[in-house]
Amino acid sequence: MSAPLLVSRLGSRLGRGALAFWLVLPLVPLLLWAAADRWSAPALLPQAWGTTGLAEARAAGAGAAAVRSAVLGTAVAVLATPLGALAGRALTSGALRAPGLVFAVLLSPLVLPPFAVALGLDVLLLRLRVPAEVGLVLLLTVAAIPYTTVVMRAAYAAHDRHHDEEARLLGASAWRVVRSVHLPLLAPAVAGAAFLAFLVGWSDYVVTLLVGGGRLVTLPLLVGAAASATGNDAQVAVLALSAVLPPVALLVVIGSIGRRARR
Amino acid sequence: MTVLHRWHGGVLVAACASVAVLTGCAAPDAAAPVAEDRSWDDVLAEAEGQTVDLWMYGGDVQGNAYVDDVLARAAAELGVTLRRVPIADTGDAVNRVLSERQAGVTEGEVDLVWVNGDNFATGRQAGAWLCDWTSMLPNIAGTDPDDPLLTSDFGTPVDGCEAPWHKAQFSLVYDAARVPDPPTTLAGVLDWAEVNPGRFTYPAPPDFTGSAFLRQVLYSVSGGVDEVPLEHSDEAYEELSPALYDRLAELAPALWREGDTYPQSQQELDQLFADGQVDMTMTYGPATVDDLVADGTFPETTRVLTLDEGTLGNASFLAIPSTSDDQAGAMVVADLALSPEQQLAKARPEVWGQFTVLDLDRLGDDARAGFEALPDSAVVPSYEELSAGADPELSAGWVTPLDDGWRREVAAG
Structure with missing residues (x-):
């Protein structure tokens, strides 16, 4: 192995290590706090270990809140992913007269502050007598569509339509083409888009509280309430980890879908 | 408890403006809906x-835990399901109710709110609360109808638009191991801070606790609570505030980090105290100090400081939104929360440690004996001791000018 190659490999490995360290570092105090019954400065490590944080988080209803967050995230993903796929396909099909403008409109929810959107549309949805849960899913789906559109637009831009046409020529039905050719080829992108849409529902605070009318007490609501006081650090750490770890696990699953598809 | 009282005027105004733009709505009818008079049965x-x-x-x-395990269980016995919605800021509940009111909703999602101060005043201006209902509650008989803390909420007349729940007392908290000979007046505290540079600071107003500290110092430098008119006027502000800002500007170099920066919230100050960086903290909810000592956040030698001249006191309440369609159930819960049994359970330090709003002289012998048998805390004195010579809160009109003036004269100076 030549020396420059060795140096470049070493550099790449170091860079990756530093990046991983940078990503994991904020989780270290969270993990320590989650298992700390007492940790006051200037001690470097907790003075007393225990499960107080876990017990308090459970008493606050973390388990049920996690289920509600998952249901909300799934509902948003189920709605926003197909819509994003349709938008992505249309944007790359060449059939639109001004795809740039349409794309900008689809991305516009990203630039609106969620607090203003929640308060403004809240009154409108209430006037129209839209049930709180329906309004909540509707609003979060709109917030998730920019993410799914961006991902699916990129996927369709790289997607070769000839595969679909080939299958049709060989006599496959339209539905069979979608199921056996189209979706498997786009599966990694669909999974990625669905993951981002899921995160929008999973992690939302202000729309869930104001538009949802407090009916769905999700994990972010519990984290926000617990973090607004002194002395709840262990509980907040457990709640925060419960909010962070499931998406990370999901990401690993999606990553494996992507790898399988590339093989 | 303290976050309950944050001032949310700016956010609400901005919110209403954006609502008006998006939906072209008119301002809602400000007249407070009044509960119909009917029998308790x-x-x-x-x-x-x-x-x-x-x-x-x-x-x-x-x-x-108190609401989930004690109050909700007792409510269930009366056939009412009590569901707690945890929020980081009471202003969120007010925002939701105001949206519902603008939309003319009559089956709103919010049935009861733990509220006081500015959030109550904001809601009252917009007719967000149901009024004239507390006189129907059987357990209101246990309160003193002339108790100033219960008839006026930071200068806003209560008028039966909210039922009392707890009392609170602004308190300074110190570590007896580090301050063996604590001062006994607020002027003494400021002098002590100058002799011990870097060991004292206060949260920057408009943090609720920092703002209360400002009002407490105003009473002190003005020569006592009787020298400050409770209603705000420009003349009174011009006359009294210079002495306040001069004293605090003079004190600043002796504060933590030489007064270059201030903790942004009471939580930050509590953390500085817990970490031993300063020797005093302050709170409007001294009942929570017991718990912070018990779980080791604060040192065991933590004590609440009583001041000779007394400190600011307030009460917090349960209000029923005018948009709620479960108002009868909400009244039953508010009455239950006022009952001697619930007030006593809530006053136990191991349950919640909140001071009662009941007047013990109006209670039966058994109930009174229960309150008198409450254990003494080594950390927090009894409410009688804490509230001796309690100062009334200034009206909400004082708060913003004082906070703004502090930023101009002290923080920027």
């Missing part, structure tokens, strides 16, 4: 089977 009968959504500040673990 009637209310109880209607309440049966209702679900009451209580929106309350959720940062207090003991408070959450």
Whole structure:
């Protein structure tokens, strides 16, 4: 192995290590706090270990809140992913007269502050007598569509339509083409888009509280309430980890879908 | 408890403006809807089977546990399901109710709110609260109808638009191991801070606690509570505030980090105290100090400081939104929360440690004996001792000018 190659490999490995360290570092105090019954400065490590944080988080209803967050995230993903796929396909099909403008409109929810959107549309949805849960899913789906559109637009831009046409020529039905050719080829992108849409529902605070009318007490609501006081650090750490770890696990699953598809 | 009181005027105004733009709505009718007068049995009968959504500040673990395990269970015996919605800020509940009111909703999601101060005043201006209902509650008889803390909420007349729940007392908290000979007046505290540079600071107003500290110092430098008119006027402000800002500007170099920076919230100050960086902290909810000592956040030698001249006192309440359709159930819960049994359970330090709003002289012998038998805390003196010579709160009109003036004269100076 030549020396420059060795140096470049070493550099790449170091860079990756530093990046991983940078990503994991904020989780270290969270993990320590989650298992700390007492940790006051200037001690470097907790003075007393225990499960107080876990017990308090459970008493606050973390388990049920996690289920509600998952249901909300799934509902948003189920709605926003197909819509994003349709938008992505249309944007790359060449059939639109001004795809740039349409794309900008689809991305516009990203630039609106969620607090203003929640308060403004809240009154409108209430006037129209839209049930709180329906309004909540509707609003979060709109917030998730920019993410799914961006991902699916990129996927369709790289997607070769000839595969679909080939299958049709060989006599496959339209539905069979979608199921056996189209979706498997786009599966990694669909999974990625669905993951981002899921995160929008999973992690939302202000729309869930104001538009949802407090009916769905999700994990972010519990984290926000617990973090607004002194002395709840262990509980907040457990709640925060419960909010962070499931998406990370999901990401690993999606990553494996992507790898399988590339093989 | 303290976050409950944050001032949310700016956010609300901005919110209403954006609402008006998006939906072209007119300002809602500001007249407060009034509860119809009816018999308590009637209310109880209607309440049966209702679900009451209580929106309350959720940062207090003991408070959450009390509502879930004690109050909700007792409500269930009356046929009312009590559901707690934890929020980081009471202003969120007010925002939701104002949206519902603008939309003309009559079956709103919020049935009961733990509220006081500016959030109550904001809601009253917009007719967000149901009024004239507390006189129907049987247990209101246990309170003193002339108690100034219960008839006026930071200068806003209560008028039966909210039922009393707890009392609170602004308190300074110190570590007896580090301050063996504590001062006994607020002027003494400021002098002590100058002799011990870097060991004292206060949260930057408009943090609720920092703002209360400002008002407490105003009383002190003005020569006592009687020298400050409770209603705000420009003349009174011009006359009294220079002495306040001069004293605090003079004190600044002796504060933590030489007064170059201030903790942004009471939580930050508590953390500085817990970490031993300063020797005093302050709170409007001294009942929580017991718990912070018990779980080791604060040192065991933590004590609440009583001041000779007394400190600011307030009460917090349960309000029923005018948009709620479970108002009977909400009244039943508010009455239950006022009962001597619930007030006593809530006053126990191991349950929540909140001071009662009941007047012990109006209670039966058994109930009174229960309150008198409450254990003494080594950390927090009894409410009688803490509230001796309690100072009334200034009206909400004082708060913003004082906070703004502090930023101009002290923080920027």
